[in-house]
Amino acid sequence: MNTAQRLESLVGTALDIELPVRIRAWDGSEAGPAGPVLVIRSRRALRRLVWAPGELGLARAFVAGDLDVDGDLGDGLREVWRRSDGQTPTRPTARKLADALRQAARLGALGPPPPPPSTEARLKGRRHSRWRDRAAIAHHYDLSNDFYRLLLDDHMAYSSAYFTDDRQTLHEAQTAKLDLICRKLGLTDGMRLLDVGCGWGSLVLFAAEHYGVHATGITLSARQRDFAVARVADRGLTGRVNVGLQDYREFADDSEPFDAVASVEMGEHVGEEYYGTYAAMLYRSLKPTGRLVLQQMSRGADAAPGGGAFIESYIAPDMHMRPMGQTLNYLQDAGFEVRDVEAMREHYVRTVDCWIDTFERRYDEFVALAGEEVARVWRLYLVGGGLAFEQGRMGVDQILAVKPDAGGEAAMPWGRPWSM
Structure with a gap:
C-alpha cells in the first residue's frame, strides 16, 4: 500500500x-x-x-x-x-x-495539534452581545476598504445584484438592484429613508442622488462608516445623507419615524435570539403606511444555520440563517403586513460568479493587499458559497412589507408597479 x-x-x-x-x-x-x-x-x-x-x-x-x-x-x-x-x-x-x-x-503524522491559521475568528463573550457583534462584524468587514474596492463594483454593493439582461455588467446589475429597492419602497423627493446595516453606503447614496430622499444609514463597521462618510462629502450630499456607527439595538432618531426602511443582507448577523428585537426595531422606525424592504439570505431546513464550520470560523462568526418562512413569521409578529416576496437565488449565483472572475483575474493583487492566507480563505469562501446558492442549499429573498395604520390601511398600490 x-x-x-x-x-x-x-x-x-x-x-x-x-x-x-x-x-x-x-x-x-x-x-x-x-x-x-x-x-x-x-x-x-x-x-x-x-x-x-x-x-x-x-x-x-x-x-x-x-x-x-x-x-x-x-x-x-x-x-x-x-x-x-x-x-x-x-x-x-x-x-x-x-x-x-x-x-x-x-504515516508518521501524529503529533501536537498545529495552531489554527491566524485568520480564524476567535470571538469571546456572550454570543450577540453588543461587544461581540462588533467584533464579529470587524472580523469580516474591516478587512480593508481597498480589498473590497478591488472585488466589488463601483457602488461597493456587497449583496446580491439583480440581473435583468444577460449582457449586464455587475455594476449595471447592482444599479438595477438599488433602483428596484427604491421603487419597491415608493421613494419620492423629500422622503426620509433609513438603511439598517448600510455597508459602504451604496443604497443611501443612490437613493439620495436619484430619488431626492434624506437618508440615514447605520453600520457596526468603523471602516465602512468612514468610507461612506467620505463618499457623502465627495458627492456633495452632506446634510442629505448621514451615516453613523451604531448598533440597531441602540438606534433612536429624535425626529419623527421614517417614510421607508431598508435592510440589505444584514439580518443574517442578528442571531435567532435577537431577531424579534430586530424586526420590532424596523417596525418602530416606520411611519404608519411606511414600507420595508428586507433582502436576506435563507437556508434549507436541513442546512447549518451558520453555514457550516468554515463559514462560522473564517467568514461570518455567529451568523444565523433561517428558512424564509420563519423570517416572515417574525415580521408578522412585529406587526408588519407582508406584501411581496421575490426569490433572487439565481441572481446571487451570477453575482458570485462575477466576484470569482474578478478575484481570480486579480489574485496577485489580493495577495499583495491581504496576504496569501486571507486570499485562500476568500477563494474557498467565494467558490463554496456560490455552489451553495447554485445547488439550492442557500437562497436570498427580497421581502416587501408595510406598517398598516391604526385602521388597517396599507396605502399600497394594486399589482406590482415596481416590476414594470
Missing part, C-alpha cells in the same frame, strides 16, 4: 465519508478514482484532520496551504458534492477516530 492509498483510507475515515476524489500525496503517489485531485502537501494536513475531524480540519488545512485541489476549485467541489450525494464531512464516531489515529501513526 503506497502513501496515497493510506491517505485515502485515513482522510475518508477522518471525514466519515467515502472519499469521492483522487488523492496525491507529498511523495507524488496517487490513489482513488479518476477526477478531482486532492493534493496533500504535508503530514501537517493529516494532523489537522486528526485533531479537528470533519469540515473544520479540512478548512484549516486548505487555508494554511497544507492541502489543495488540483485544477479548478469550483469544478472540483461540484464534482465532490455530486459523487458524495450531498454528504458533508461530519465528526466520526469514537471507533472510526481510533482507526484514523492508527493509520496516522503508520
Whole structure:
C-alpha cells in the first residue's frame, strides 16, 4: 500500500465519508478514482484532520496551504458534492477516530495539534452581545476598504445584484438592484429613508442622488462608516445623507419615524435570539403606511444555520440563517403586513460568479493587499458559497412589507408597479 492509498483510507475515515476524489500525496503517489485531485502537501494536513475531524480540519488545512485541489476549485467541489450525494464531512464516531489515529501513526503524522491559521475568528463573550457583534462584524468587514474596492463594483454593493439582461455588467446589475429597492419602497423627493446595516453606503447614496430622499444609514463597521462618510462629502450630499456607527439595538432618531426602511443582507448577523428585537426595531422606525424592504439570505431546513464550520470560523462568526418562512413569521409578529416576496437565488449565483472572475483575474493583487492566507480563505469562501446558492442549499429573498395604520390601511398600490 503506497502513501496515497493510506491517505485515502485515513482522510475518508477522518471525514466519515467515502472519499469521492483522487488523492496525491507529498511523495507524488496517487490513489482513488479518476477526477478531482486532492493534493496533500504535508503530514501537517493529516494532523489537522486528526485533531479537528470533519469540515473544520479540512478548512484549516486548505487555508494554511497544507492541502489543495488540483485544477479548478469550483469544478472540483461540484464534482465532490455530486459523487458524495450531498454528504458533508461530519465528526466520526469514537471507533472510526481510533482507526484514523492508527493509520496516522503508520504515516508518521501524529503529533501536537498545529495552531489554527491566524485568520480564524476567535470571538469571546456572550454570543450577540453588543461587544461581540462588533467584533464579529470587524472580523469580516474591516478587512480593508481597498480589498473590497478591488472585488466589488463601483457602488461597493456587497449583496446580491439583480440581473435583468444577460449582457449586464455587475455594476449595471447592482444599479438595477438599488433602483428596484427604491421603487419597491415608493421613494419620492423629500422622503426620509433609513438603511439598517448600510455597508459602504451604496443604497443611501443612490437613493439620495436619484430619488431626492434624506437618508440615514447605520453600520457596526468603523471602516465602512468612514468610507461612506467620505463618499457623502465627495458627492456633495452632506446634510442629505448621514451615516453613523451604531448598533440597531441602540438606534433612536429624535425626529419623527421614517417614510421607508431598508435592510440589505444584514439580518443574517442578528442571531435567532435577537431577531424579534430586530424586526420590532424596523417596525418602530416606520411611519404608519411606511414600507420595508428586507433582502436576506435563507437556508434549507436541513442546512447549518451558520453555514457550516468554515463559514462560522473564517467568514461570518455567529451568523444565523433561517428558512424564509420563519423570517416572515417574525415580521408578522412585529406587526408588519407582508406584501411581496421575490426569490433572487439565481441572481446571487451570477453575482458570485462575477466576484470569482474578478478575484481570480486579480489574485496577485489580493495577495499583495491581504496576504496569501486571507486570499485562500476568500477563494474557498467565494467558490463554496456560490455552489451553495447554485445547488439550492442557500437562497436570498427580497421581502416587501408595510406598517398598516391604526385602521388597517396599507396605502399600497394594486399589482406590482415596481416590476414594470
